[in-house]
Amino acid sequence: MSHPHATSMGLDSRKMAFWAFIGSECLLFGSLISTYLLYKGKSLVGPYPHEILNIPFTSFSTFDLLMSSLAMVLALAAVQRGDMKQGKLWLLVTALLGLIFLGGQVWEFNHFYHEGLGLTTNLFGSTFYVLTGTHGAHVTVGVIWLLTLWVQALRGKLGPAQAMTVEITGLYWHFVDVVWIVIFTVVYLIQ
Amino acid sequence: MSEQAHASTGTYLRVAAILVMITLIEVGVFYVPAFQNILVPVLLVLSAVKFVLVVMFYMHLRFDHRFFTFLFGGPLLLALAVMVSLLFIFYGAVRLRTGV
Numbered sequence: 001m002s003h004p005h006a007t008s009m010g011l012d013s014r015k016m017a018f019w020a021f022i023g024s025e026c027l028l029f030g031s032l033i034s035t036y037l038l039y040k041g042k043s044l045v046g047p048y049p050h051e052i053l054n055i056p057f058t059s060f061s062t063f064d065l066l067m068s069s070l071a072m073v074l075a076l077a078a079v080q081r082g083d084m085k086q087g088k089l090w091l092l093v094t095a096l097l098g099l100i101f102l103g104g105q106v107w108e109f110n111h112f113y114h115e116g117l118g119l120t121t122n123l124f125g126s127t128f129y130v131l132t133g134t135h136g137a138h139v140t141v142g143v144i145w146l147l148t149l150w151v152q153a154l155r156g157k158l159g160p161a162q163a164m165t166v167e168i169t170g171l172y173w174h175f176v177d178v179v180w181i182v183i184f185t186v187v188y189l190i191q
Numbered sequence: 192m193s194e195q196a197h198a199s200t201g202t203y204l205r206v207a208a209i210l211v212m213i214t215l216i217e218v219g220v221f222y223v224p225a226f227q228n229i230l231v232p233v234l235l236v237l238s239a240v241k242f243v244l245v246v247m248f249y250m251h252l253r254f255d256h257r258f259f260t261f262l263f264g265g266p267l268l269l270a271l272a273v274m275v276s277l278l279f280i281f282y283g284a285v286r287l288r289t290g291v
């Protein structure tokens with residue numbers, strides 16, 4: 001391989017660095033999920049998880065994020081084959097699905113707060129908001145990143161030559177998705 | 192293995208369909224009283240399958256160089272080990288303190 005970012009292993013250095021970053025993110029979310037599990041069922045006052053978590057609503061959010069991952073791979077495939085019309089469309093769809101997820105999380109946090117669950121109400125509130133809030137912050141970064149790529153594509157500055165940039169954005173987005181797959185199970189379904 | 196080889200659009204759509212089906216099964220299992228005794232292992236297995244499908248096909252680890260799998264898998268295993276260790280230490284300490 002002779003691309004300008006090749007390492008001595010022949011792999012793209014940007015992609016290698018990004019996988020290392022994702023590895024470090026595993027440790028970040030691993031520690032937050034561990035903290036949630038350690039304090040699970042230890043709250044002395046309510047609201048408790050079974051009283052407040054809305055499974056149908058969160059299932060829709062999960063479906064939304066899974067579909068955004070599909071849109072992301074379709075965007076990458078389109079950019080790689082030089083079909084920028086489709087590439088722009090799927091990048092925008094991915095960002096919009098991310099925005100819908102974020103809107104749902106804002107609604108959920110607002111609803112929980114009005115139900116009496118604040119950041120310092122009990123151990124469930126503290127660990128829940130820190131874990132899901134950190135994930136939401138990652139989704140926000142991903143949406144901004146996707147919209148930046150979409151604007152670049154609109155201005156004609158994104159094409160097959162920049163496919164690795166889209167692939168790295170995709171890696172980040174799919175990682176955010178797999179973290180949510182774990183959170184949905186550990187926090188919402190296993191109460 | 193090539194760094195660029197990826198799955199086809201058809202594969203992406205099939206993986207999406209499987210992910211949606213597994214999510215529906217997860218939610219279904221959650222509401223069925225008969226599954227309450229085995230709910231945790233069933234949900235963990237289903238979640239792990241979804242996790243692996245996204246990582247293998249959407250993040251392309253199935254097609255990419257194995258070094259990327261090492262870069263991701265190493266810290267992931269470390270995170271899992273830390274998680275399991277913390278749970279054992281925490282609940283071991285609680286058991287020692289309460290004698291239960």
